Amino acid sequence: MPRADWNSLKxxxxxxxxxxxxxxxxxxxxxxxxxxxxxxxxxxxxxxMAMALYKHWFVDFGPFQDGNFIxxxxxxxxxGWEVSTIGEHFESLRGLSYKGKFLxxxxxxxxxxxxxxxxxxxxxxxxxxxxxxxxxxDRHIVKHxxxxxxxxEQGFEYKLIxxxxxxxxxxxxxxxxxxxxxxxIPKDETHLSNLYLYYKLLDPHYRFYVTAYANxxxxxxxxxxxxxxxxxxxxxxxxxxxxxxxxxxYHQLTEKxxxxxxxxxxxxxxxLPKLINGEVRVKNIEKTISEVV
Numbered sequence: 022m023p024r025a026d027w028n029s030l031k032x033x034x035x036x037x038x039x040x041x042x043x044x045x046x047x048x049x050x051x052x053x054x055x056x057x058x059x060x061x062x063x064x065x066x067x068x069x070m071a072m073a074l075y076k077h078w079f080v081d082f083g084p085f086q087d088g089n090f091i092x093x094x095x096x097x098x099x100x101g102w103e104v105s106t107i108g109e110h111f112e113s114l115r116g117l118s119y120k121g122k123f124l125x126x127x128x129x130x131x132x133x134x135x136x137x138x139x140x141x142x143x144x145x146x147x148x149x150x151x152x153x154x155x156x157x158x159d160r161h162i163v164k165h166x167x168x169x170x171x172x173x174e175q176g177f178e179y180k181l182i183x184x185x186x187x188x189x190x191x192x193x194x195x196x197x198x199x200x201x202x203x204x205x206i207p208k209d210e211t212h213l214s215n216l217y218l219y220y221k222l223l224d225p226h227y228r229f230y231v232t233a234y235a236n237x238x239x240x241x242x243x244x245x246x247x248x249x250x251x252x253x254x255x256x257x258x259x260x261x262x263x264x265x266x267x268x269x270x271y272h273q274l275t276e277k278x279x280x281x282x283x284x285x286x287x288x289x290x291x292x293l294p295k296l297i298n299g300e301v302r303v304k305n306i307e308k309t310i311s312e313v314v
Contacts, residue, residue, distance in 0.1 A: 214264075
């Protein structure tokens with residue numbers, strides 16, 4: 022196993038900025054890292070708030086406890102609400118079955134959302150995005166705000182299968198999705214939104230019913246029935262619209278923070294070598310950094 026020789030390494034001359042400059046560089050880099058971490062923490066808080074609001078409204082019926090309730094297949098629900106299958110309100114569409122030879126380098130080709138684009142349990146995973154340069158059909162196109170859900174999982178732990186995600190704004194209105202995902206398409210006559218179904222699918226108790234349709238031997242697969250046959254509570258349009266508007270604001274702020282983090286990361290990674298080798302001096306960028314963080 023090749024190893025570097027310490028006697029040779031210790032004789033290599035390195036350039037080190039003066040100690041005060043090192044401290045100033047560390048301070049700037051720490052400020053950028055802190056801002057990135059703060060944005061990530063804020064996003065986690067926003068996600069928790071959104072899920073808590075969904076549960077308060079549509080699981081515990083908190084704001085509606087003083088009203089009348091009616092019996093349903095899923096238990097008592099507020100008067101004016103109903104119960105029906107997902108399929109009465111959404112269609113599920115399977116994504117593109119692709120060949121590996123058409124995968125492209127990052128930034129080349131079309132963004133392709135795939136199984137690795139979704140975290141176990143739900144939420145979008147940016148690190149899993151792929152790029153594709155082959156052919157596709159119009160039905161394989163997705164845009165910002167579209168709802169996708171996984172239909173495949175290695176093994177039978179039900180950690181990933183049935184997990185939902187929303188296509189982030191940063192990928193624009195033109196991408197495709199792979200065959201390991203379903204796209205959920207609201208029907209013209211429904212008043213339900215992608216956001217409402219998204220939080221329904223994030224609910225572990227509801228995902229239990231969805232994943233019950235999965236089957237397979239070594240690979241667990243979920244047929245389209247898994248995302249259209251289960252029953253769900255249908256609130257009135259007033260509540261759905263109010264929830265969608267409020268939570269939509271949360272998602273916009275979350276995406277803004279993610280875009281800011283991307284810019285901050287690029288700035289940090291670009292500045293580091295230039296600060297170390299003296300190409301850029303701290304005194305020349307302090308004002309710019311203070312405006313950013």
